[in-house]
Amino acid sequence: MSGLVADLRSALPDDRVVDDPAVVAGYAHDEAEWAPHGRPAAVVRARSTADVRAVVLTCLRHRTPLVPRGAGTGLSGGANALDGCVVLSTERMTAIREIDPVEQLAVVEPGVVNDHLRAACAEHGLWYPPDPASSPWSTIGGNVATNAGGLCCVKYGVTRDYVLGMQVVTGEGEVVRLGRRTAKGVAGYDLTGLMVGSEGTLGIVTEVTVRLRPARPPERTVVGHFASTVDAGRAVGLVSAAGVVPSAFELVDRRCLEAVDAWKNMGLAVDAEVLLLGRSDARDDGEALLLQECFEKAGATYAAASTDAAEAEALFAARRLAYPAMERLGPVLTEDVCVPRAAVPEMLARVGRAAEQHDTVIANIAHVGDGNLHPLIITPAGDDDARVRAQRAFAQIIDGALELGGTVSGEHGIGLLKREGLARELSPAVLTMHRAVKQALDPAGILNPGKAF
């Protein structure tokens, strides 16, 4: 047993440390198939803040990298292991400590699965809005560390908008409380906001206080069929120009629908290249009708407010399952660029050109109402030439998004896959500011080194 593993074992209760290579291998990477990863020396399944602190102090003594991990559903390699590192898993920190209907907040441990929190809130007539498509699996800690977005974020905002405070173990092993429980508060720098989206590079989140909203009325779904992604992109522009803010606004193309249908046999056969799925949670039908009108004006071959709730739910389920369904066809390189809404048609056209120019297959899903596109670049397993072409298409899409005034990552984070993109997006002075913050909070550089920048 290495000195590191022996020290972890003596610092922690019996069942926390695992170094069996077969188990450890399952914690070596997230869902970003293309990002490189190493082999961890050990995995610690922490149960408390005290456990997390003990791991940080041990890693500090050994100058060993420490990689925090929630459910490992990340799509940028953020939770990927480095050789000889310790992976700190929060999967057993699953307590929902408090749901306060008066203050409309919840206090949770980081390993709570997003859907579990949402279900617990619903029992109190409350709602936790951030809903990444990975909500059945991903954790609140991972959502906070990536500032996860999701389907209803187009109207209700992203994870950052719901994090009031948190407990964090810093890179020096200090346990600190950041933020507040009150509805308002401006005391000091917004260090809570800084931690949100920091991808495990500045501290390990061991408790989160989130803001809740009252539960909503049931939503109506409006479906639009389009002959091309560009027509669908035009519809997005029209919806935005009409001042309509749907409660979800998603795009899914024929390739994804077919892949989901082949996998789950959901009877989704649709005679269109692209589907737009809009939702309205307004109390009357007006907003849903406006959405339908915008789809029709943009040239939809079919547009209707769904009267069949089961069918509408099946289409949204297909949207959520699109990524794992495409993964069954071969390694998927996932894009996550976000562009101004008005630039969506042009960006979709550029994605199409990148596919043609680099002879790659690109399927499209998108949180299209936010301008957040997820072109999925699929390659046949074991085809090295195809991988090279896919990487060129990936780089070209990033260039396109930056040219259109967009950003390299709308929600998945930088991790390993977007490091070059981030360096292109941020100026050298801003990157220097990032390094100064990292140095202040993690002076030994043990927290998730090599990720993000």
Ligand SMILES: Cc1cc2nc3c(=O)[nH]c(=O)nc-3n(C[C@H](O)[C@H](O)[C@H](O)COP(=O)(O)OP(=O)(O)OC[C@H]3O[C@@H](n4cnc5c(N)ncnc54)[C@H](O)[C@@H]3O)c2cc1C
């Ligand atoms: C099918 C599918 C659909 C998805 N849909 C969406 C979507 O709609 N929107 C979206 O935003 N993302 C989406 N994702 C990506 C992913 O689910 C999110 O990034 C999610 O927030 C990751 O949560 P996780 O618990 O799996 O974290 P992990 O993947 O384990 O970790 C993610 C990052 O957070 C860090 N981290 C984890 N826990 C902590 C902690 N306690 N303290 C500090 N750092 C920590 C890790 O080091 C890593 O950098 C999707 C992924 C899949 C597979």
